Amino acid sequence: MSQHSVNAQGWTPAPKPGLIPLRPLGFGTILGKSFAALRHNPKVLFGFAVVVQLIVMIVVLAVVGAVAFATLSRLSTVRPGSDEWFTLYLGSMAFVGLAGLLMGLFSVAFTAIVQGIVAADVRAATLRESATLGVLWRRVRPAVWRLIGYTLLYGVAGVVAAVLIIGVPFVAIAVPTGFDGPGMVFAVLGMVGGMAGFAVLSIWVGTKLMLVPSLLVLEGAGVRAAIVRSWRLTRGRFWFAFGIVFLIGAIMYVGTQAISTIGGLITSLFGPVLNPTGSTELALGVSAIVGLVITQIIVVVLQSISSVVQATAGALVYIDCRMRYEGLDQDLMATMERRAAGYDDGTDPFRMDPARAVRAGFRPAPAAVPYPLPPGPIPGYPAPHGYAGAPAPQGYPTTPPGYPVAPPAYPTAPPSAAPAAPPPAPPAPPAPIPPAQQSPWAVPPPDEGWTAPGSDRR
Numbered sequence: 001m002s003q004h005s006v007n008a009q010g011w012t013p014a015p016k017p018g019l020i021p022l023r024p025l026g027f028g029t030i031l032g033k034s035f036a037a038l039r040h041n042p043k044v045l046f047g048f049a050v051v052v053q054l055i056v057m058i059v060v061l062a063v064v065g066a067v068a069f070a071t072l073s074r075l076s077t078v079r080p081g082s083d084e085w086f087t088l089y090l091g092s093m094a095f096v097g098l099a100g101l102l103m104g105l106f107s108v109a110f111t112a113i114v115q116g117i118v119a120a121d122v123r124a125a126t127l128r129e130s131a132t133l134g135v136l137w138r139r140v141r142p143a144v145w146r147l148i149g150y151t152l153l154y155g156v157a158g159v160v161a162a163v164l165i166i167g168v169p170f171v172a173i174a175v176p177t178g179f180d181g182p183g184m185v186f187a188v189l190g191m192v193g194g195m196a197g198f199a200v201l202s203i204w205v206g207t208k209l210m211l212v213p214s215l216l217v218l219e220g221a222g223v224r225a226a227i228v229r230s231w232r233l234t235r236g237r238f239w240f241a242f243g244i245v246f247l248i249g250a251i252m253y254v255g256t257q258a259i260s261t262i263g264g265l266i267t268s269l270f271g272p273v274l275n276p277t278g279s280t281e282l283a284l285g286v287s288a289i290v291g292l293v294i295t296q297i298i299v300v301v302l303q304s305i306s307s308v309v310q311a312t313a314g315a316l317v318y319i320d321c322r323m324r325y326e327g328l329d330q331d332l333m334a335t336m337e338r339r340a341a342g343y344d345d346g347t348d349p350f351r352m353d354p355a356r357a358v359r360a361g362f363r364p365a366p367a368a369v370p371y372p373l374p375p376g377p378i379p380g381y382p383a384p385h386g387y388a389g390a391p392a393p394q395g396y397p398t399t400p401p402g403y404p405v406a407p408p409a410y411p412t413a414p415p416s417a418a419p420a421a422p423p424p425a426p427p428a429p430p431a432p433i434p435p436a437q438q439s440p441w442a443v444p445p446p447d448e449g450w451t452a453p454g455s456d457r458r
Contacts, residue, residue: 020319022332024324027240030320031248034316037122044133049114049304050300056106057296064096075089108154109151112213114308116144116147118311118315119140119314120136120139120140120218128336150213161201165194165197166198169187207238207241208234211234218318220351221352229357233358237317237321245313249306252305256299266294328349334349
């Protein structure tokens with residue numbers, strides 16, 4: 001990122017990053033920021049997810065319960081064990097199963113809306129924008145029906161694939177053998193193999209299409225275009241994306257099981273409180289209902305957290321793939337610098353640029369391969385040597401060809417011969433200076449007094 005930006009008025013500091021750094025993201029960054037997004041906008045994300053989960057749970061329980069009551073209550077009008085009772089029972093179970101399937105698709109559709117809200121919130125957090133639920137909904141609303149349509153299409157495709165991969169082998173093996181012992185064994189083995197194959201296919205397709213909700217909301221793409229774009233953007237990033245989703249799912253599963261178990265133990269303590277004597281059936285029923293309600297509330301809260309974290313991870317993987325393959329980090333940086341400088345042209349940095357979009361046949365660049373190590377063990381550093389005499393001086397290098405030869409150096413003076421006789425003795429030192437009374441240069445002593453004239457004639 002640039003250290004500063006300059007506008008017409010002068011220097012402005014570089015904008016601070018939002019939820020994520022504006023560079024390709026690592027595994028730990030995406031994993032940590034997936035949970036940190038709840039702290040960025042907890043009222044919107046957590047509150048909206050909890051409300052949606054509660055609505056879905058109430059509607060599903062009400063519809064499935066009503067269908068089950070309406071169909072299974074007819075069994076009381078016929079004799080149990082008769083052919084008519086068996087026919088009514090199969091029909092009732094078919095209606096209940098169909099209602100459960102439709103309600104499952106209904107819940108998945110609302111889950112898709114939660115994913116769209118989360119994707120819009122991750123966009124706002126990346127650009128350091130404050131987003132309320134109304135702002136996020138205005139961004140998601142144009143893509144709501146595409147989100148629901150894609151989710152229903154994905155769910156129907158999953159059901160069809162399950163029937164073809166699991167049901168067809170079972171029927172194809174069991175029917176010709178008449179459901180006898182050996183044939184039933186092979187049918188069960190075929191069904192188990194089909195379930196394993198369906199699980200692998202679901203993981204592969206689900207990981208390749210995990211970017212579709214973000215593409216529908218942030219780029220405004222159609223369902224088909226979003227599927228194609230998600231398939232291309234995850235090329236070369238499959239195991240990275242799958243590892244993040246798998247690890248988050250494992251963390252949330254372990255946390256859900258642990259908290260649900262603790263909640264069940266706590267609610268079981270209400271039984272003796274509500275029914276201390278153990279003789280009232282009403283008290284037993286009330287304690288069971290209280291425990292069930294508390295457990296379901298805990299499950300709804302944990303499912304809401306899990307849905308938000310999983311959707312956040314999908315949005316962050318989408319941003320990471322676009323940063324790596326399409327230079328989205330440069331567009332985000334430019335947008336934030338323009339806003340920090342005081343002007344914004346309204347350009348959406350998440351809109352796809354056709355000139356830089358990943359195309360068919362794209363292959364990510366391979367990772368740099370390090371230099372191979374030399375064969376054999378790597379030698380260590382040599383032992384330090386002791387002190388030694390000064391090295392001999394090295395001569396100057398030879399003159400390169402083509403240059404004139406330097407003139408010979410001036411001859412040195414020949415060494416002087418030894419003297420024939422010893423040198424003369426040094427001269428004697430000068431005589432010492434006489435005292436001041438005998439020196440001719442001495443200053444005469446001062447007069448001791450004045451004598452008047454004629455005083456010496458006495």
